[in-house]
Amino acid sequence: MYGYEGDVYAHIGVIEGSDWRFVPADWTENIDKCKMIREDDNVWSLTLSPDIRSWFGVTDDVNVLRIGVVFRSVDGEKKGLAEDYFISVTDNTFTPGEVVNEARPEGVKDGITIIDNSTVTFVLYDKDKDGNHKDYAYLIGDFNDWKLNHDYQMKRDDATGCWWYTLTDLDPQTEYAFQYYVYSEADGPVRLADAYTEKVLDPLDRYIAASTYPNLREYPSDKTSDIVSTFRTQKEDYSWKVPNFKIEDPHALVIYEMLFRDFSESGDINGALAHLDHLIDMGINAIELMPVQEFDGNDSWGYNPCFFFAMDKAYGTQEMYKQFIDACHEKGIAVILDVVYNHATGNHPFAKLYWDSSNNKTAANNPWFNVDAPHPYSVFHDFNHESELVRTFVKRNLQFLIKEYNIDGFRFDLTKGFTQNSSTDQTASKKDESRIAILKDYYEAIREVSSDVCVILEHFADDDEEEILAESGMYLWRNKNWAYCQSAMGYKSESGFEGAYDRRNSSVGGWVSYMESHDEERMAFKQTAYSTGTLQTDLEVRMSQLEVNAAMFFTVPGPKMIWQFGELGYDHSIEENGRTGRKPLEWDYKSNEYRKGLYDTYTTLIHFRQVHSELFTPDVIFDWKVSASDWEGGRFLTSDAGNKALVVVGNFTDTPIKYAVSFPQSGAWFEYLHGEQINTSELVEVPGHSYRLFVNF
Numbered sequence: 001m002y003g004y005e006g007d008v009y010a011h012i013g014v015i016e017g018s019d020w021r022f023v024p025a026d027w028t029e030n031i032d033k034c035k036m037i038r039e040d041d042n043v044w045s046l047t048l049s050p051d052i053r054s055w056f057g058v059t060d061d062v063n064v065l066r067i068g069v070v071f072r073s074v075d076g077e078k079k080g081l082a083e084d085y086f087i088s089v090t091d092n093t094f095t096p097g098e099v100v101n102e103a104r105p106e107g108v109k110d111g112i113t114i115i116d117n118s119t120v121t122f123v124l125y126d127k128d129k130d131g132n133h134k135d136y137a138y139l140i141g142d143f144n145d146w147k148l149n150h151d152y153q154m155k156r157d158d159a160t161g162c163w164w165y166t167l168t169d170l171d172p173q174t175e176y177a178f179q180y181y182v183y184s185e186a187d188g189p190v191r192l193a194d195a196y197t198e199k200v201l202d203p204l205d206r207y208i209a210a211s212t213y214p215n216l217r218e219y220p221s222d223k224t225s226d227i228v229s230t231f232r233t234q235k236e237d238y239s240w241k242v243p244n245f246k247i248e249d250p251h252a253l254v255i256y257e258m259l260f261r262d263f264s265e266s267g268d269i270n271g272a273l274a275h276l277d278h279l280i281d282m283g284i285n286a287i288e289l290m291p292v293q294e295f296d297g298n299d300s301w302g303y304n305p306c307f308f309f310a311m312d313k314a315y316g317t318q319e320m321y322k323q324f325i326d327a328c329h330e331k332g333i334a335v336i337l338d339v340v341y342n343h344a345t346g347n348h349p350f351a352k353l354y355w356d357s358s359n360n361k362t363a364a365n366n367p368w369f370n371v372d373a374p375h376p377y378s379v380f381h382d383f384n385h386e387s388e389l390v391r392t393f394v395k396r397n398l399q400f401l402i403k404e405y406n407i408d409g410f411r412f413d414l415t416k417g418f419t420q421n422s423s424t425d426q427t428a429s430k431k432d433e434s435r436i437a438i439l440k441d442y443y444e445a446i447r448e449v450s451s452d453v454c455v456i457l458e459h460f461a462d463d464d465e466e467e468i469l470a471e472s473g474m475y476l477w478r479n480k481n482w483a484y485c486q487s488a489m490g491y492k493s494e495s496g497f498e499g500a501y502d503r504r505n506s507s508v509g510g511w512v513s514y515m516e517s518h519d520e521e522r523m524a525f526k527q528t529a530y531s532t533g534t535l536q537t538d539l540e541v542r543m544s545q546l547e548v549n550a551a552m553f554f555t556v557p558g559p560k561m562i563w564q565f566g567e568l569g570y571d572h573s574i575e576e577n578g579r580t581g582r583k584p585l586e587w588d589y590k591s592n593e594y595r596k597g598l599y600d601t602y603t604t605l606i607h608f609r610q611v612h613s614e615l616f617t618p619d620v621i622f623d624w625k626v627s628a629s630d631w632e633g634g635r636f637l638t639s640d641a642g643n644k645a646l647v648v649v650g651n652f653t654d655t656p657i658k659y660a661v662s663f664p665q666s667g668a669w670f671e672y673l674h675g676e677q678i679n680t681s682e683l684v685e686v687p688g689h690s691y692r693l694f695v696n697f
Contacts, residue, residue, distance in 0.1 A: 001042070001071065001073070001078055001079075001080045002042050003042070004042075004073060004078060006073055006074050007030070007035060007036075007073075007074040008035075008036040008038075008044045008071060008072070008073065008074075008080070009025075009030055009034045009035055009036065009071075009072055009073075009074065010034045010036060010046050010069050010070070010071055010072075011023070011025070011027055011034070011069070011070040011071075011072060012024065012034060012046075012067065012068065012069045012070075013056075013067070013068050014056055014058060014062065014064050014066070014067060014068075015065075015066035015067065015068045015086060015188060015357075016066075016188065016189045016190060016191055016225070016226075017187070017188070017189065017190030017191065017226075017352055017355060017357075018190075018346065018352065018355055018357055018360075019191070019225055019226050020068055021062070021225050022056040022057060022058055022062075024056070027072075027076055028075070028076045030074060034046070036071070044071075052064060052067070052089060053091075053093070060093070060147065061140070061145070061146055061147040061148060061223075063091050063093075063094045063148060063183070063189055064089060064091045065088065065089060065090075065091055065183070065188050065189055066086055066087065066088055066089070066188040066189075067086070067087045067089060068084055068085070068086050068087075069084070069085045069086075069087065070084055070085065071085075083358060084357075084358075086357075088188075094148055096135070096136045096153070096183070097136075097150040097153045099135075099136055099153075099155075099156050100153075100155045100156065101155070101156050101157070101158060102155045102156070102157065103157050103159060103160075104121070104123060104155075104157045104160060104162060104164040105121055105164075105166065108121045108123055108164070109123065109196075109396075110123045110124075110125050110162065110195075110196065111123060111194050111195065111196025111197070111309075112194055112196055112197065112229075112231050114231075114233050114235075115166070116233070117170075117172040117233050117234050118168060118169055118170045118171075118172065118233060119166065119167065119168050119170065119233070120166070120167050120170065120231060120233060121164060121165070121166045121167075122139060122154070122164060122165050122166075122167065122178075122180075122194070123162050123163070123164045124137060124154065124162060124163045124164070124180050124182070124192070124194075125160075125161055125162045125389070126161065126162060126163055126182065126353065127161030127162075127367065128354055128363075128365040128366065128367055129364075129365045129366070129367050130365050132365070133156075133161070133184075134163075134182040134183060134184040134187075134353075135183050135184050135185060136153065136154075136182070136183055137153070137154040137163040137180055137181065137182045137183075138152055138153050138154060138180070138181040138182075139152045139153075139154060139165045139167070139178060139179075139180065139181075140152065140178065140179050140180075140181050140191075140224065141176060141177055141178025141179065142174075142176045142177050142178065142220075143167060143170070143176060143178070145223070146220065146223035146224050148181060152165065153165075154180075163180070163182075170233050171233075172232070172233045172234035173232075173234065174232065175199075175217065175230055175231075175232045176230060176231055176232070177201055177217075177220060177228045177229070177230050178194075178228070178229060178230070178231070179191045179192055179193055179224060179226070179228055179229065180192040180193075180194070182353070187354075187355070190352055190353065190355075191224060191225060191226050192226075192349045192352055192353060193226070193227045193228055193229035193307070193349055194229040194231075194349065195307070195308075195309075195348065195349040195350055195393070196309050197229035197230060197231065197307065197309060197310055198230075198231075198309050198310050198311075198318065198404075199229075199230045199310050199313070199318065200227050200228060200229055200230065200294055200307050200310050200313075201217065201219045201220070201227070201228040201229075201230060202219060202227050202228075203219050203221060204297060204298055205218075205219050205313065206218075206219070207298055208298060208313055208314055209266075209268075211266065211268075211270065212266065212268040212269075212270065212313075212314070212315065212316055213313050213316060213317055214317070216313065226347075227306070227307075227347055236319065238319060238322045240322075240326055240406060241326050241329070241330060242326060242329035242330055242406075243406070245329035245334070245406065245408065246408070246452040247286070247334045247408055247409065247452060247454055249613075250454045250475065250559060251510065251557070251558060251559055251616070251617065251618055252285070252559070252609065252610070252613055252616060253285060253286045253334070253454070253512070253559035253560070254283065254284045254285055254286065254554070254559070254560050254561075254562070254606050254609065255284070255286040255287070255288050255336065255512065255559065255560065255561040255562065256279055256284040256286065256287050256288065256561075256562050256564065257288045257290065257514075257517060257518060257561055257562065257563050257564060258272065258287050258288065258289055258290065258564050259290045259301065259302075259518065259564065260272055260289070260290075260292070260315045261299065261300075261314075261315075261582065262564070262582060262583050262585065263275065263564055264585070265585060267315075268314070268315045268316050269315050269316035269320045269321065269323070269324045270316065270320070272324065273323075273324060273327060275587075276327060276328070276331070278590075279333070280331045280333070281603065282567060282599065282602055282603045282606060283603055283606035283607045283609075283610060284333065284562070284606065285332060285333055285334060285610075286333060286334040286335070286336055286408070286409070287328060287333055287334070287335055287336065288336040288337075288338060288409075288411055288456075288561065289335065289336070289337055289338060290302050290338050290518060291303055291305060291337075291338050291339065291340050291413070292311055292312055292315060292321070292337065293305050293307065293308050293309075293310065293311060293312065293337075293339070293340070294306055294307035294308075294310040294311065294312045294313075295312055295345075296345050296347055298312075298313075298314040299314070299582070300314075300580065301518065301580045302338070302340070303340050303379070303413060304345050304379075304380060305340045305343075305344055305345065305348075306344060306345045306347035306348045307347075307348070308339075308341075308344075308393075308397045309397060309400060311405075321405060322405060322406070325405060325406055325407070326406070329406070334408035334409060334454070335406075335407060335408055335409075336407070336408060336409035336410065336411055336454065336456070337401060337405075337407055337409070337410055337411070338410075338411045338413060339398075339401075339410050339411070339412055339413065340413045340414070341383060341385075341394050341412065341413075341418070342377075342378060342382065342383060342413060342414040342415070342417040342418065343373075343378055343379055343380040343381055343382050343383060343414075343417075344369075344380060344381055344383065345380045345381065346360075346362075346380070346381060348381070350366070350368040350369065350393075351366070351368075351369060351381050353366070354366035354367075354369075356371070361381070362381045367384075367387060367389055368383060368384065368387060368389055368390050368393075369381050369382060369383060369384060370382040370383075370384050370420075373417065374419065374420055374421060374422045374423065375416065375417050375419060375422075375423050375428050376423065376424060376425050376428060377414055377416060377417055377428070378414075378417055382417065384420060385418045385419070385420070385438045386420045386434065386438075391438070391441060391442075394442060395441070395442060395445035398410065398442065398445055398446050398449075399445060399446070399448070399449045402446065402449045402450055402453060403449060407453065408452070408453060408454060409453055409454035409455065409456065410446070410453070410454075410455050410456070411456040411457075411458065411477075412439075412442075412455065412456070412457050412458060413458055414458055415435070415439060415457045415458060415459045416428055416429065416435070416458075416459055416460060416461055418435050418438045418439060419432050419434055419435040419438070420434065421434060421435075428461075429460065429461045429462050429465075430461075430462055430465075431461070431462055431464050431465045432461070432465065435461075435465070436465060436468055436469065439457065439469060439474070440469075440472055442455075443455055443472060443473065443474055447473075454475065455473070455474045455475065456474070456475045456476065456477065456512055457469060457474055457475070457476045457477065458476075458477045459476050459477065460477070460479070466511075467504055469509065470504065470508065470509035470510055470511070471508055471509065472508070472509065473508050473509045474509045475509050475510055475511065475512050475559065476509070476510075476511050476512065477511075477512055477514070477517075477561075478499065478500060478502070478511040478512060478513040478514070479513075479514065479517070479520070480497060480499055480500040480513055480514065480515060481514070481515060481516055481517065481520035481521070481523075482494060483495050483496055483497055483499075483500075484497070484515040484516075484523060484549050484553070485520075485521065485523050485526045487545070487548070487549055487552075487652050488523040488524070488526060488527055488531075488542075488545055488546055488549055489526055489527055489530055489531040489535060490531055490532070490533075490535045490545065490652065490653075490654070492628050492631040492632075493628060494628065495628050495631065495652075496626060496627040496628045496630075497552055497553075497556075497624070497626040497635075498624075498626060498627060499513075500513040500553065500556055501513070501556050501557065501558060501622065501624070502558075503618070503622070510558055510559070510618075511558060511559075512558070512559045512560070512561050513553075513556070513558060513559075513560060513561070514560065514561040514562070514563070515549060515553055515562075515563075515566065516562070516563035516566045517561065517563050518563060519574075520563070520574070521573065521574050522563075522566070522570055522571060522572065522573065522574060523546060523549065523566070523569075524542065524546065524566075524569040524570055524571035525570075525571045525572060525573045525574075527542045527545070527546075527571070528542070528571055529573070533654065534654065535654075535689075539592070539594050539595075540594045541654075541689055542569065542594075543569050543594040543595060543597055543598045544594075544597075544689040544690060545652065545689045546569055546598050547597070547598055547601040547690075547691065548650045548651070548652055548689060548690060548691045550598070550601050550602055550605055551601070551605065551648050551650055551691040551693060552624075552626060552635060552637060552648065552650050552691070554602070554605035554606060554608075554609060555605065555608075555609075555615075555637055555639065555646065555648050555693070556622075556624070556637070557615075557616040557617065557618065557620055557622055557639065558616070558618075562602070565586065565589070567598060567599045567602040568586065568589040568590060568595045568596075568598065568599055569589065569594075569595050569598050570586060570589070572584055572586075604673070608672070608693075612644060612646075612695075612697075614641040614643070614644060615639045615641050615644055615645070615646055616639070617641070620639050620640065620641050621638075621639070621640040621641075621664070622638070622639050622640075623637075623638045624636060624637040624638065625637075631652060631653070632653065632657075633659075634649055634650070634651060634657060634659040634686070635649070635650040635651075635652065636648070636649055636650075636659075636661070636662070637650075638662075638664050640664045640665065643697075644695070644696065644697050645663075645664050645665050645695070645696050646672075646693065646694065646695050646696075647661060647663055647664070647669075647693075647694040647695075648691060648692070648693050648694075649661055649684060649686050649691060649692045649694075650686070650690075650691040651686040651687065651688055651689070651690055651691065652689070653688055653689075654688040654689060655688045656685055656686065656687045656688055657685070657686060657688075658683035658684065658685045658686075659683060659684050659685075659686060660683055660684075661680070661683075661684045661694070663680050663694070663696075665696055666680075667696055668696065669694050669695070669696050670694065670695055670696070670697075671692055671693070671694055672693040672694065672695045673692075673693060678694065
């Protein structure tokens with residue numbers, strides 16, 4: 001600010017952890033209270049009087065120990081210091097009680113342990129990498145009016161590295177909100193929610209519609225700051241209509257990847273239930289929900305998790321989640337959760353407990369997180385999966401989700417990141433024994449609860465690693481978006497489908513292939529953006545080309561995945577309104593005859609898989625010619641189960657072609673869609689942008 005002649009203002013607040021509280025004015029809000037007095041050239045001052053607490057208007061329950069200040073020009077364009085400036089102060093209104101060292105009760109777990117209808121024990125693990133812990137910890141909440149009260153000071157158990165407190169005389173019907181208040185001289189005070197809470201309260205809750213989450217209690221903004229955890233000693237039991245649903249054959253899964261937010265008008269569970277018949281009629285037998293564990297904000301893809309035991313309220317109540325899963329099970333549809341254990345946001349309690357404010361990262365002494373990810377793919381704050389603390393937390397969460405929500409499967413996000421071995425883009429996919437061991441450990445923890453739960457990994461590592469994971473029983477994503485987009489646009493180059501099928505280890509785990517996912521550009525959009533001729537200008541032709549794609553996708557053995565609305569030729573770009581931003585809802589597409597024709601093709605092919613399942617088993621004799629070099633000569637697919645066989649012929653060009661088709665068995669063959677018997681000795685004519693499906697039954 002040297003030489004600056006304008007007014008100077010202080011952006012100032014009371015600091016608790018990474019939170020600024022009691023901030024009088026926003027960054028560019030110029031109020032007299034925060035205006036500094038010009039004492040001389042390049043010298044300004046601000047006096048907090050008559051005392052610090054009065055100047056900020058701090059409530060009695062707050063212990064003021066650090067003040068944060070940013071000095072700025074009148075327009076906020078210049079800063080007096082490059083970094084935020086922090087001042088330590090002494091607050092004589094509060095003196096902590098003496099810490100009592102005592103072993104925590106037998107049988108209690110980290111987090112919230114319900115002892116009986118009126119008693120709960122809270123356990124907060126606090127032992128950093130160096131063996132140090134905070135100076136003291138208090139329990140604050142509804143039960144003590146959120147005030148620092150010595151009667152609620154937590155006891156210390158050095159043997160297990162935790163603080164603990166047993167709360168009594170509780171009402172079993174009351175939902176209580178609470179936090180942990182921890183302090184160290186080095187870091188100051190921090191307010192933490194419980195990492196194991198099954199429901200949080202957030203200042204942004206006020207934006208959640210009452211129809212989405214009825215009777216949501218108000219966030220206690222006049223009592224505390226930051227995210228708040230909740231508990232009830234007597235939980236509401238849910239009576240499952242289908243308590244023992246199981247996936248009969250994971251190899252036969254047709255998975256529908258769904259984002260609640262963009263699937264319906266209301267963008268929540270209620271909206272998804274209202275459209276469930278659309279999926280039932282199509283014949284899908286699994287829904288993979290994009291992340292629904294509590295994430296930052298209310299508008300997200302969900303890959304920014306902050307509380308793993310709580311379901312995000314932006315989509316509904318805990319009971320609604322169970323009702324959705326139950327309704328799916330009633331219709332024979334499995335529910336798979338997309339779970340994100342590679343990282344968490346800074347709102348996660350484990351991150352906040354040991355936080356480096358100056359660098360806005362988890363601190364070097366944090367026993368759960370890396371300061372920086374050792375791999376090139378991470379976002380937010382990277383979990384250290386070599387840490388036994390992290391492994392225990394993840395396994396406990398997985399088992400909880402299965403038991404509490406009757407979940408049928410998990411899709412693990414970014415499992416390539418579950419490693420402490422340093423890597424680059426070039427080396428991250430190489431075989432990693434540590435990563436393999438970690439994933440097997442999580443898989444075994446799942447199998448301890450249920451051997452029927454399906455596990456799918458977003459891994460994309462080298463074959464020698466993926467084969468090991470498949471042999472252990474897990475499935476892996478197989479991305480063929482680029483090839484199917486090329487064929488959708490009518491481009492021969494790089495359009496080969498070969499990698500969409502892999503026989504290796506298909507009797508145990510295997511590969512889930514897909515034409516589109518949440519992460520990939522939409523085939524129908526690329527048609528309108530990058531095709532030429534009628535594939536760009538004629539909707540009927542575009543949808544017909546997508547039908548040929550579908551024929552060369554659903555008739556391939558192994559589990560398949562569809563991205564929502566791919567069955568209607570959804571043609572809005574993934575980048576519209578920002579990559580993770582809300583996308584237009586197009587349920588009217590279904591009233592268009594050509595888009596409805598695509599939906600009907602998906603439906604026909606999916607039902608064909610189900611009725612004639614023996615053609616799609618791991619041991620079927622399968623062969624196909626679908627490379628780029630097969631473009632003009634026709635693409636052929638053959639599946640022979642002995643008693644039944646099928647042949648698919650696809651023409652991705654814009655002209656009719658007569659093909660010499662090789663049928664795997666002699667005898668009568670029929671065109672499946674029309675039931676017409678064909679002469680197998682003659683050439684088979686297939687119109688442009690079309691396919692034929694032949695069967696011998």
